[in-house]
Structures are given as C-alpha cells and as structure tokens.
Amino acid sequence: MVTNDEVEWLVKAQNHDDEAFSNLVIRYQNPVYNLCYRMLGNPQEAEDAAQETFWRAFQAIRRYDHNRPFATWLLSIAAHYCIDQQRKRRLPILEIDDWMEEIVPDHSPIPEKLSSQTEDKQFLHQLLAGLNPQDRAAIILRYWYQFSEEDIGQALKLSVSAVKSRLHRARLKLANLYQSEHFTHGERIQDESPVF
Helix, strand or coil: CCCHHHHHHHHHHHCCCHHHHHHHHHHHHHHHHHHHHHHHCCHHHHHHHHHHHHHHHHHHHHHCCCCCCHHHHHHHHHHHHHHHHHHHHCCCCCCCCCCHHHCCCCCCCCHHHHHHHHHHHHHHHHHHHCCCHHHHHHHHHHHCCCCCHHHHHHHHCCCHHHHHHHHHHHHHHHHHHHHHHCEECCEECCCCCCCC
C-alpha cells in the first residue's frame, strides 16, 4: 500500500532530491534484496544486485510512471538484472533454504517433520532450478510476490498472453519434474501430482 510519504518521496526523487530517494531505498531494500536472493541464490550476489537495482532506479526515476505501482516498477528492474546475471553465468541457481519457511511455515520440533521439510526444500530447489531464468522469475513473482499477470508482463516486458503461456509451461514442467522424481526403484509413489 502506497503511503502519502511515499508519494511525496517519489515526486521529490523525480526532482533530484537525494534524501527522498534514500527514503525509498530504506523502504524497499528488504523486498529488493529478497527478490535478488531468490533469483540468484547467493547473499553477496544478491546484495550487489540490490545495489545495482537501486542505482538503475535512481538513474531512471524521472521516467517512472505514477500510474504504475512503484514496487512493481522497482522489482521489475531487479528481476531483469537478475535474469541478465543468470544468463551470463548460465547456471540455473536458486537457493531457497532460507525462504522456504514462507511456503511451509511448520516449525514443529518433531524430527520426522524436520527431516521431511529439509527434503522438501531440497526437492523444491531442484524443481525450480530446472526452469529457465525468465520462467523462474515469472513463477517467483506470481507465487511469492502475488504479482498479477499484467504486473508480471510489465516486469518482464512480455504480453499478458506470453505471461500466461510462460506460467502454464512452467507449472507443467514443474509437475512433470515432480512426477519423474517420484519414481523410485521402478515403483511410483502413490502421491497425487501437485497443482502448481
């Protein structure tokens, strides 16, 4: 939710007020860092990517359109930068251990559950690592940041139909990977396929 302070900071930042932009950095540093970490999987790379995101936002702030949510605009800059970094290194890395608790918030001390959660984290890591960077970004923006298809399209510079296609394809690939991983010793585990 945009506050009156934030609207004021945006207007001032667009008029080269460094202090106003610093306030925006303080407000959004955690969401930007978290997105970068989810995309890149390395704390140092995520910190560098977050700094680069804010530098790029600072350079482009005059072009920011107030009809678009600032968070969407800023996180799209971060997502694009991270996708570029992943393409450069050609390694589909996504470290999720530290943020899996957002998905499965079960803090039960029962050893069997703890062991199962660790396996689930590793398994989800494997599944997401199987996606190409842009599909991974679409999935993360949709399911961890609740971006609409329109917001994802703006963030990734895709049409809404392309976003729908990417999300569908990514969910299908995740489901197929899930099924193929649930064959052990020639026997299929009797779990239902997950709905992504």
